[in-house]
Amino acid sequence: MDILVKGATIVTQNAKRETLKGDIFVSKGRIAKIGKNLKEKAEERIDASGKLVFPGFVNTHTHIAMTLFRGYGEGMMLQDWLTKKIWPAEAKLKPDDVYWGTMLGVAEMVRSGTTSFNEMYISGLEKIAQATEKGGIRASISLGMLDKVPGHDTSGEIGKTRHLIPKLKTRSGRVGAAVACHAPYTCSGELITKSKELARKEKLQFHIHASETRKEVFDILKETGKRPIEYLDSLGVLDQRTVLAHAVYVTKREIALAGKAKTSVSHNPVSNMKLAGGGVCPITEFAAAGANATLGTDGAASNNSLNMIETMKTASILQKNHYWDPLSLSAQLALDYATINGARALGIDAGSIEEGKLADLVFADLKAPNMAPAHDYVANIVYAMNPSNITDVMVDGKFVMRKGKITAFDEEKVVDKASAAAGALVGA
Amino acid sequence: MDILVKGATIVTQNAKRETLKGDIFVSKGRIAKIGKNLKEKAEERIDASGKLVFPGFVNTHTHIAMTLFRGYGEGMMLQDWLTKKIWPAEAKLKPDDVYWGTMLGVAEMVRSGTTSFNEMYISGLEKIAQATEKGGIRASISLGMLDKVPGHDTSGEIGKTRHLIPKLKTRSGRVGAAVACHAPYTCSGELITKSKELARKEKLQFHIHASETRKEVFDILKETGKRPIEYLDSLGVLDQRTVLAHAVYVTKREIALAGKAKTSVSHNPVSNMKLAGGGVCPITEFAAAGANATLGTDGAASNNSLNMIETMKTASILQKNHYWDPLSLSAQLALDYATINGARALGIDAGSIEEGKLADLVFADLKAPNMAPAHDYVANIVYAMNPSNITDVMVDGKFVMRKGKITAFDEEKVVDKASAAAGALVGA
Numbered sequence: 097m098d099i100l101v102k103g104a105t106i107v108t109q110n111a112k113r114e115t116l117k118g119d120i121f122v123s124k125g126r127i128a129k130i131g132k133n134l135k136e137k138a139e140e141r142i143d144a145s146g147k148l149v150f151p152g153f154v155n156t157h158t159h160i161a162m163t164l165f166r167g168y169g170e171g172m173m174l175q176d177w178l179t180k181k182i183w184p185a186e187a188k189l190k191p192d193d194v195y196w197g198t199m200l201g202v203a204e205m206v207r208s209g210t211t212s213f214n215e216m217y218i219s220g221l222e223k224i225a226q227a228t229e230k231g232g233i234r235a236s237i238s239l240g241m242l243d244k245v246p247g248h249d250t251s252g253e254i255g256k257t258r259h260l261i262p263k264l265k266t267r268s269g270r271v272g273a274a275v276a277c278h279a280p281y282t283c284s285g286e287l288i289t290k291s292k293e294l295a296r297k298e299k300l301q302f303h304i305h306a307s308e309t310r311k312e313v314f315d316i317l318k319e320t321g322k323r324p325i326e327y328l329d330s331l332g333v334l335d336q337r338t339v340l341a342h343a344v345y346v347t348k349r350e351i352a353l354a355g356k357a358k359t360s361v362s363h364n365p366v367s368n369m370k371l372a373g374g375g376v377c378p379i380t381e382f383a384a385a386g387a388n389a390t391l392g393t394d395g396a397a398s399n400n401s402l403n404m405i406e407t408m409k410t411a412s413i414l415q416k417n418h419y420w421d422p423l424s425l426s427a428q429l430a431l432d433y434a435t436i437n438g439a440r441a442l443g444i445d446a447g448s449i450e451e452g453k454l455a456d457l458v459f460a461d462l463k464a465p466n467m468a469p470a471h472d473y474v475a476n477i478v479y480a481m482n483p484s485n486i487t488d489v490m491v492d493g494k495f496v497m498r499k500g501k502i503t504a505f506d507e508e509k510v511v512d513k514a515s516a517a518a519g520a521l522v523g524a
Numbered sequence: 525m526d527i528l529v530k531g532a533t534i535v536t537q538n539a540k541r542e543t544l545k546g547d548i549f550v551s552k553g554r555i556a557k558i559g560k561n562l563k564e565k566a567e568e569r570i571d572a573s574g575k576l577v578f579p580g581f582v583n584t585h586t587h588i589a590m591t592l593f594r595g596y597g598e599g600m601m602l603q604d605w606l607t608k609k610i611w612p613a614e615a616k617l618k619p620d621d622v623y624w625g626t627m628l629g630v631a632e633m634v635r636s637g638t639t640s641f642n643e644m645y646i647s648g649l650e651k652i653a654q655a656t657e658k659g660g661i662r663a664s665i666s667l668g669m670l671d672k673v674p675g676h677d678t679s680g681e682i683g684k685t686r687h688l689i690p691k692l693k694t695r696s697g698r699v700g701a702a703v704a705c706h707a708p709y710t711c712s713g714e715l716i717t718k719s720k721e722l723a724r725k726e727k728l729q730f731h732i733h734a735s736e737t738r739k740e741v742f743d744i745l746k747e748t749g750k751r752p753i754e755y756l757d758s759l760g761v762l763d764q765r766t767v768l769a770h771a772v773y774v775t776k777r778e779i780a781l782a783g784k785a786k787t788s789v790s791h792n793p794v795s796n797m798k799l800a801g802g803g804v805c806p807i808t809e810f811a812a813a814g815a816n817a818t819l820g821t822d823g824a825a826s827n828n829s830l831n832m833i834e835t836m837k838t839a840s841i842l843q844k845n846h847y848w849d850p851l852s853l854s855a856q857l858a859l860d861y862a863t864i865n866g867a868r869a870l871g872i873d874a875g876s877i878e879e880g881k882l883a884d885l886v887f888a889d890l891k892a893p894n895m896a897p898a899h900d901y902v903a904n905i906v907y908a909m910n911p912s913n914i915t916d917v918m919v920d921g922k923f924v925m926r927k928g929k930i931t932a933f934d935e936e937k938v939v940d941k942a943s944a945a946a947g948a949l950v951g952a
Contacts, residue, residue, distance in 0.1 A: 166908055167900035171854050203893035207912065369841035370907070374848040400907035401894055410838065413797035420802040426599050465631035466829055466911070468939045469946035472595035479798070479828040480594055483894075484635065484912035511896045518897035 097139045098123045099455075099493065104144035105462060106130070107473055109151050109435050109448035113428060115473050120149065122455040125493035130451060142488075146463050148473060150431075151447050152211025152233075152456035152491065153404035154438025156362040157303075157341040157392025159217050160235075161189070161197035161224060163204065164518040165397035174371060182397060185521045186218070193517040194220025195227050200514035201402055202231030203507050208403040208483040209458040211491045214339060214362070214392070214442055216240040216276045216303050222263050229266040232496035232504035234456070236442045237264050238276030238303050243287045250287045254294060261298060270492055273298075279305040280316050280324045285331055292333040301337050301443055304328070307350070308342035309373045325350035334359045339441050341392060344368055344377045351378065355385025360441035363433070365410045366401075367394030376418040379411065379433070380425050390438045391430075408434050408478045427478035459488035525567045526551045527883075527921065532572035533890060534558070535901055537579050537863050537876035541856060543901050548577065550883040553921035558879060570916075574891050576901060578859075579875050580639025580661075580884035580919065581832035582866025584790040585731075585769040585820025587645050588663075589617070589625035589652060591632065592946040593825035602799060610825060613949045614646070621945040622648025623655050628942035629830055630659030631935050636831040636911040637886040639919045642767060642790070642820070642870055644668040644704045644731050650691050657694040660924035660932035662884070664870045665692050666704035666731050671715045678715045682722060689726060698920055700728075707733040708744050708752045713759055720761040729765050729871055732756070735778070736770035737801045753778035762787045767869050769820060772796055772805045779806065783813025788869035791861070793838045794829075795822030804846040807839065807861070808853050818866045819858075836862050836906045855906035887916035 101120040108114050108130070119134040120127060129136065162182075169181030194217075205213065212234035215224060221239055228235040239260055241253035257275055264273035275295035277283040283291075288304070295302040307313055307324045316324045325346055328334055334357035341362045343354070354361060363379040383389035391411055393402045408430040415425035439447025446454040460477070461467065464485045467476050489497040496504040529548040536542050536558070547562040548555060557564065590610075597609030622645075633641065640662035643652060649667055656663040667688055669681035685703055692701035703723035705711040711719075716732070723730040735741055735752045744752045753774055756762055762785035769790045771782070782789060791807040811817035819839055821830045836858040843853035867875025874882040888905070889895065892913045895904050917925040924932040 164897060165899070166897060167903035168897075170900050170903045171851055173850060177850075200893050200896060207893065208910075366837075366841060369845040370850070372844040372848050372850040372852070374845060376845075396908070400903060401910075403894070403910065406834065406837075406910075409794075409834075410841075413794060413838075416800040417797040417802060417804075420800050422601060422605075422798070422800040423599055424800070463936065463939050465628050465635065465935065465939055465942075466831070468628060469592060469594060469596075469943045471593070471946065471950065472598050475595035475598045475828060480824070482636075482829075482831065482834075482910045482912065484910065484914075486912075507893065508891065511891050511893055514893075515897045518899065522899065 098137070099140045099142060100134060100136055100138035101142045101144045101149065104147050104149040105473065106449055107148060107150040107477065108450065109431065110450050120449065122493045125455055127449060127451055127453050127455050130449065144459060146461065147487070148460045148462050149449065149457055150477060151435040151449055152458050152489065153209050153434045154390070154442060154444065154447060155205065155210050155213040155392050155402065155404055156339055156360065156390040156438050156441050157364055157394055158213045158215050158402065159395035160201035160213065160215055161194040161217055161220060162395035162397040163201035163402065164193060164197040164514060164521060166400045168397065168522055188521050189219055191220045191223045193521060195223040196510065196514040196517045198224045198227035199231060199505065199510040201396065202228060202233055203502060203510050204402045205233060206489050206497050206502060207486060208405055209486050209489065210402065210404050211456040211489065212439065212442060212444055212446065214274070214303060221260055225264045225266055225271045228271045229268060230505055232494065233491050234270040234444060236272060236274040236301055238274040240276050240278040241287060241291060242278040242282035243284050244282050250284060250290065253287060254290055257294065268492065274301040274303050276303040279312065280327055281312050288328070288331050288333060295337065301339060302333060303339045304341065306340045306343055307345045310345055313345045323347060323350055325354055329353045337443065342368065342377065343382065344373055344375050346378065351381050351385045354382055354387045358386055358388060360388040360390055362390050362392040363411055364392045364394040365414050366407055367398045371398055376414055380415050388437050388440055389433050390441045391433045403483065404434050405481050405483065412478060427475040430478045431474055455490055455493040457490040458486060460485040461487055526565070527568045527570060528562060528564055528566035529570045529572045529577065532575050532577040533901065534877055535576060535578040535905065536878065537859065538878050548877065550921045553883055555877060555879055555881050555883050558877065572887060574889065575915070576888045576890050577877065578886055578905060579863040579877055580886050580917065581637050581862045582818070582870060582872070582875060583633065583638050583641040583820050583830065583832055584767055584788065584818040584866050584869050585792055585822055586641045586643050586830065587823035588629035588641065588643055589622040589645055589648060590823035590825040591629040591830065592621060592625040592942060592949060594828045596825065596950055616949050617647055619648045619651045621949060623651040624938065624942040624945045626652045626655035627659060627933065627938040629824065630656060630661055631930060631938050632830045633661060634917050634925050634930060635914060636833055637914050637917065638830065638832050639884040639917065640867065640870060640872055640874065642702070642731060649688055653692045653694055653699045656699045657696060658933055660922065661919050662698040662872060664700060664702040664729055666702040668704050668706040669715060669719060670706040670710035671712050672710050678712060678718065681715060682718055685722065696920065702729040702731050704731040707740065708755055709740050716756070716759050716761060723765065729767060730761060731767045732769065734768045734771055735773045738773055741773045751775060751778055753782055757781045765871065770796065770805065771810065772801055772803050774806065779809050779813045782810055782815045786814055786816060788816040788818055790818050790820040791839055792820045792822040793842050794835055795826045799826055804842055808843050816865050816868055817861050818869045819861045831911065832862050833909050833911065840906060855903040858906045859902055883918055883921040885918040886914060888913040889915055
């Protein structure tokens with residue numbers, strides 16, 4: 097279906113980072129034309145006067161089914177929380193639970209302007225793919241492989257991922273597989289090397305947690321003589337199709353290695369701060385070194401939201417405070433991280449509003465009090481906007497939300513089903 | 525008018541911090557009764573099944589008319605921003621601009637669940653009072669006096685405040701005056717002492733910025749031989765009716781002084797981080813020492829929002845990260861800071877849902893995807909909620925927002941008028 101969006105204020109994220117007033121013609125899922133007074137014929141014509149239109153956010157690190165555990169086991173130390181709360185509940189997860197947990201997360205993402213996510217999880221991967229397909233957005237989905245724990249071995253893990261790859265690709269093309277190793281401390285060097293080989297062969301992204309905590313740095317240094325990102329570099333896995341999640345405790349040398357390889361780094365400030373690992377991911381230093389800086393929420397069990405607007409603002413003010421520099425991580429850079437850089441990390445031809453790009457668009461109400469005055473549209477998106485301002489979301493040229501109502505699925509049913517599943521999992 | 529709220533899930537913030545399912549009978553602006561199956565006669569009966577009801581937030585540090593400067597002069601160093609952007613624009617402020625800027629801020633506050641604010645500003649104070657009265661919420665409003673700059677002197681400043689006190693008190697009783705000194709570095713000891721004397725005599729709150737930056741600490745130490753809060757203590761202004769805003773760079777001794785005096789501290793994490801002062805206000809240490817810990821947004825020129833939900837979450841995760849302790853500043857404590865403690869700081873008989881308290885209530889949609897599942901209502905309010913979930917806001921027993929629509933004033937007109945005023949002020 098062709099759609100003509102009329103009279104919008106468009107934060108394009110094009111090479112010049114222009115904000116334009118005009119029309120967008122969407123055809124066959126792509127942005128076919130941008131300009132003034134477009135007259136193209138379209139099945140649907142949208143009056144977007146009074147709307148700010150910008151590219152959908154790309155969340156580069158999630159565990160979406162864990163939305164079922166939002167707020168479960170608050171106020172505990174990490175190890176207790178995992179062993180007494182999260183792992184026992186996860187052990188009971190059935191594929192249907194994963195489905196409804198994912199749908200719940202997708203609903204939250206749509207309402208906060210996210211159109212793509214980079215998922216790593218341990219079970220029910222096919223259900224995550226099905227739910228995302230139904231939900232109308234994009235995802236790169238991977239099994240978080242690990243072989244340093246009982247019941248898992250290297251070839252078995254690789255076999256599982258190999259088996260999943262074709263099954264995670266959906267009909268629409270919006271959803272597909274990536275290859276993931278959980279982390280250097282849970283995966284052997286052999287598993288990491290073989291996983292990256294598989295990813296290269298299949299032309300897929302590679303996703304791994306790295307340097308999230310001080311303990312991990314200590315353990316990997318003791319075991320390998322190298323710090324986590326040095327170690328990953330020595331295994332040959334740093335390149336433009338790798339996403340390193342967290343990267344909090346890193347040296348200048350590791351930053352340089354990631355930068356030289358143009359690896360993507362997913363900074364997850366809200367989860368990092370809430371889990372109280374201490375320290376701050378030097379994401380602006382990664383970017384300066386040449387890495388592809390992106391943002392993620394992590395799972396709602398540790399965040400406790402999947403709101404990329406909040407993540408942009410938190411990332412920006414955290415860098416400023418950390419470096420004592422109000423010019424650090426500007427609103428424009430935070431928006432870049434959350435849009436074009438995120439799309440690059442996932443290998444999606446989106447992230448900016450330019451002719452030829454996939455039509456993943458978010459519409460926000462310029463007339464909301466918290467979006468006025470309009471001195472600076474980009475600053476308003478990053479520092480002032482919240483999900484109440486988002487009225488319409490388009491992915492692949494189709495609306496998944498229109499005038500504040502999710503059209504891609506029955507949202508009320510999703511909340512009910514997910515709530516019931518969550519209650520049963522924790523024995524409520 | 526009497527209102528009966530039926531079937532709510534009530535986060536009471538009572539002494540036991542109970543969450544109850546039941547009804548609330550509101551009469552003559554107060555919470556008259558809470559219980560199951562209340563049968564009281566009421567002019568209005570509200571079905572609140574599927575709603576979470578909690579006390580309205582109290583924002584203990586704002587400059588609300590500066591909402592006109594949201595996003596104005598981003599990406600500049602503080603001193604340039606003030607001297608080249610904010611001060612020249614403020615010099616042009618007319619009373620009507622202050623009125624519309626305040627209305628804009630009130631609209632944003634209502635939509636994010638704030639029902640009271642503690643305001644300090646430099647001009648147009650009567651307009652702030654009028655706009656807040658019209659807006660339907662509560663405020664404690666003060667002129668930020670200063671006498672260390674040309675054109676201002678001690679007795680003139682005191683005279684201005686004395687003159688304003690009766691004028692800031694509105695008919696409804698929701699709006700009234702406080703006494704404020706801008707900061708130790710802009711006010712003489714004489715002005716600070718006399719201001720506090722005036723506040724004591726008039727039984728009003730006293731509001732002052734303190735220890736926001738390292739430079740201030742250095743300057744006050746050089747000038748007085750004391751650090752800012754030690755200095756304020758030596759002037760005799762620390763007591764239960766004083767609100768210290770910021771208090772970022774403080775010693776253990778200063779924390780103990782504020783704690784002993786049971787002074788209120790307004791922690792403004794978002795503004796502090798965005799302005800990149802560095803450091804972190806040790807708000808949990810103030811609370812442990814006996815101070816009344818509260819939260820503020822500061823003005824939208826530096827925040828850039830007036831969203832207390834965001835402030836609760838940012839405060840909580842910032843303390844956790846700073847102390848490397850996931851148990852620091854729990855969701856429950858963050859909610860306490862933003863409700864009962866805030867009300868105590870401002871001397872308002874609200875902040876909890878208990879019989880006899882003022883009826884300042886916020887209603888949020890429990891069926892929104894980001895509010896599910898309901899493992900922990902308080903964690904969901906602090907860590908997961910956003911303004912899109914807030915449907916109804918009641919202040920003084922009257923609805924200012926119903927079913928997502930502001931009923932107290934014409935919101936569209938406010939956005940238009942404030943946007944026009946803002947544009948003219950910056951020469952757009």
